[in-house]
Amino acid sequence: MGNPLLAFWENLFRRDDDQRRIRRDTFRVAATSAAQASATIFLILRRMRAPLIVLIVIFSVSVLGLTVIPGEDAEGRPWDMGFFDAFYVMSYTATTIGFGEIPYPFTYNQRMWVTISIYLTVVGWAYAIGSLLALFQDRAFRSALALQHFSRKVARLREPFLLIAGYGRTGELLAHSFDRLGRRFVVLDLSDERIDGLELASYRADVPGLAADARDPGHLAVAGLGHTCCEAVVALTDDEEANLAIVMAAALLRPELPVIARVTSRTIAERMQAFGSPSTVNAFDRFGDHLRLALRAPSSFQLLTWLESGPGAEVPSRGLPPRSGRWIVCGYGRLGREVTADLRAEGMDVTVIEDRPVDVDGADLLVGDGSDPWVMAQADLDQAVGLVAGTDNDTTNLSLVAAARRSNPSLFLAARQNRPDNAPLFAAMEVDALLVPTEVVAHEVYAQLSTPLLWRFLRDMPALGDAWARELVDRLTGVCGTHLQELWKVRLTPQEAPALDGWLASGTAQLGTLLRNPDDRDDSLHLVTLLVLRGGEATLAPGDDFVLRPGDELLLAGWPAARRALAMILVVDGVLEYVVTGRRVPSSWIWRRLRPAAEANG
Amino acid sequence: MNLEKVVFGFFVVLAATLNFGFFLGDIDNPALHNPYELFAAVVVNLIATVLKFGDRTQIGAVHLATSLVADLQLIGAALVFGYAEYVSTAGMNPSWTASVVSLSGGALLANIVSIVLLVVETVSFHRG
Numbered sequence: 001m002g003n004p005l006l007a008f009w010e011n012l013f014r015r016d017d018d019q020r021r022i023r024r025d026t027f028r029v030a031a032t033s034a035a036q037a038s039a040t041i042f043l044i045l046r047r048m049r050a051p052l053i054v055l056i057v058i059f060s061v062s063v064l065g066l067t068v069i070p071g072e073d074a075e076g077r078p079w080d081m082g083f084f085d086a087f088y089v090m091s092y093t094a095t096t097i098g099f100g101e102i103p104y105p106f107t108y109n110q111r112m113w114v115t116i117s118i119y120l121t122v123v124g125w126a127y128a129i130g131s132l133l134a135l136f137q138d139r140a141f142r143s144a145l146a147l148q149h150f151s152r153k154v155a156r157l158r159e160p161f162l163l164i165a166g167y168g169r170t171g172e173l174l175a176h177s178f179d180r181l182g183r184r185f186v187v188l189d190l191s192d193e194r195i196d197g198l199e200l201a202s203y204r205a206d207v208p209g210l211a212a213d214a215r216d217p218g219h220l221a222v223a224g225l226g227h228t229c230c231e232a233v234v235a236l237t238d239d240e241e242a243n244l245a246i247v248m249a250a251a252l253l254r255p256e257l258p259v260i261a262r263v264t265s266r267t268i269a270e271r272m273q274a275f276g277s278p279s280t281v282n283a284f285d286r287f288g289d290h291l292r293l294a295l296r297a298p299s300s301f302q303l304l305t306w307l308e309s310g311p312g313a314e315v316p317s318r319g320l321p322p323r324s325g326r327w328i329v330c331g332y333g334r335l336g337r338e339v340t341a342d343l344r345a346e347g348m349d350v351t352v353i354e355d356r357p358v359d360v361d362g363a364d365l366l367v368g369d370g371s372d373p374w375v376m377a378q379a380d381l382d383q384a385v386g387l388v389a390g391t392d393n394d395t396t397n398l399s400l401v402a403a404a405r406r407s408n409p410s411l412f413l414a415a416r417q418n419r420p421d422n423a424p425l426f427a428a429m430e431v432d433a434l435l436v437p438t439e440v441v442a443h444e445v446y447a448q449l450s451t452p453l454l455w456r457f458l459r460d461m462p463a464l465g466d467a468w469a470r471e472l473v474d475r476l477t478g479v480c481g482t483h484l485q486e487l488w489k490v491r492l493t494p495q496e497a498p499a500l501d502g503w504l505a506s507g508t509a510q511l512g513t514l515l516r517n518p519d520d521r522d523d524s525l526h527l528v529t530l531l532v533l534r535g536g537e538a539t540l541a542p543g544d545d546f547v548l549r550p551g552d553e554l555l556l557a558g559w560p561a562a563r564r565a566l567a568m569i570l571v572v573d574g575v576l577e578y579v580v581t582g583r584r585v586p587s588s589w590i591w592r593r594l595r596p597a598a599e600a601n602g
Numbered sequence: 603m604n605l606e607k608v609v610f611g612f613f614v615v616l617a618a619t620l621n622f623g624f625f626l627g628d629i630d631n632p633a634l635h636n637p638y639e640l641f642a643a644v645v646v647n648l649i650a651t652v653l654k655f656g657d658r659t660q661i662g663a664v665h666l667a668t669s670l671v672a673d674l675q676l677i678g679a680a681l682v683f684g685y686a687e688y689v690s691t692a693g694m695n696p697s698w699t700a701s702v703v704s705l706s707g708g709a710l711l712a713n714i715v716s717i718v719l720l721v722v723e724t725v726s727f728h729r730g
Contacts, residue, residue: 038658045656053652082684
């Protein structure tokens, strides 16, 4: 038996040189940033010098004056005020509290001096307090305080967290999905308003947020890039250069961390690939891929969008896009280019409408403004099967969709929504496929990070065909209803499933036998097994007769109650015995002792 | 010549000299220890402390620390003085006087460290 203390010690101190170097580097970067913050505080202290010295001088002169000026006691005998009395009188006078003439009524000499000191000390206090308040209002001081507060909060995190750089619409969507999963994250954004918005966003967990430029590696380090609990970095700013800078910093300082970045151009994506292997998400590229999948396998597409939307999402309707015919693409920007290429790869004819002559790589080109009825008439909408309204102007896209629907109601309509405010308009328009770039990116990042198994499932799933996907969607809706319930992962290791050890090793452990209700084994649990991963090999939606082995990883979707029940089966010996064999086994020690005797007698 | 350095050196040295002046004399003889001198020492020490605010160097930090020690000791001495004069029935007798003077003696030590630091800083500046 190994010495557990020794093992603990090894775990604590065994770090190879590489890791040590990384920790040192990130620590150094974070220290620079923290030093900047403390520099501001030193500056503030320096600025308080003058008001404080003025206050001390005024106070000491007034006190000294009172002790020197001769006074009288109650009987009119000469009496000199001591330092304590003088300090007491000046303290309450200067702070405008004014208890009066203590301990004896003042002489005229003293009153003259006190009159002068009142004006002096009030000015001194006002100057000191005014300077202090002005400093608290100071922008640099406040941001230095915020930085210190933030770095303390991040350093205290003791569970895995995600570093989200860029908290725009995409970051917000992603943050909410992760919060629903009970995962922690740290947010960096350039804008103060968005960071203030964090407090109003009503997350379950406390979210540390800092308004700072994520391009600065120091800020990234303060936000937890060097933290041992940081599990991934997501670059979602709307600035390509900033995203590249974040990918670079993460790759150089923590090469082993997964990085996901949002990109809109292929050039930047390729520049990012030079740094390790960050995962890049291009919303327009993904939309083109999704459109292709929707054309080829509508049910696979339906399953993909449903699972990507996260817990609580409603099952999307299954679109039926036309499989052959001519498509019209309005707007040949980044989206138009991707969609045209994808549609042509699927064997469709494409007509591009763009208001300036461009090289459309072999497709038909119609030069003109798409929202102009005359141009639309030329495009032969009657003969077309689908239309993509992909300009970067929401008003144009909406009017394109409306015009197209009027001239040909059977058209398949795809539209791009640029601004989140216009969501209700697009929803009312009921287009067949809607691209919201921010949502595409958020869903994609969610799928990659929520559990690696889901990402594996979504990548392997399209290969299994449309009929298979339709059957799985039916099974899922049968078990979960029209809203996606929980999605979770179970690892059949001795740590996570101690009760299953012997049973798994027996080689007869069938999946269908395990997933039974612990109260009544005739019922199966309300969950669907999406994927079993063994080694590097994945089995998608395995049947009830699938034989489990130790070390398998399962991806499951189903009701929270089923999740709790399964957790009980995995941990409690007696429950597994009942679920597998139908025999009730007592769980307490005394009953287990008594049971064999009772069975022998009976 | 830097005016800031002149003012800084002036207050640091004045704090130490006033403190020394109060400390000088028989430790239990109240007639040899003037309360005005103690008052001046407290005020000048406070000003010297404020002047040391906001220096980020290592030597600046030690400067501030010695000043804070001196303040603490001198304010302690002033409080004991006040207690002996106004609260204690015995008044300013030799034992109270000894307490006050010994407290100010501690402050004097801190002030001497301050002056040593000042000298070290100046000398190393000329060499460098």
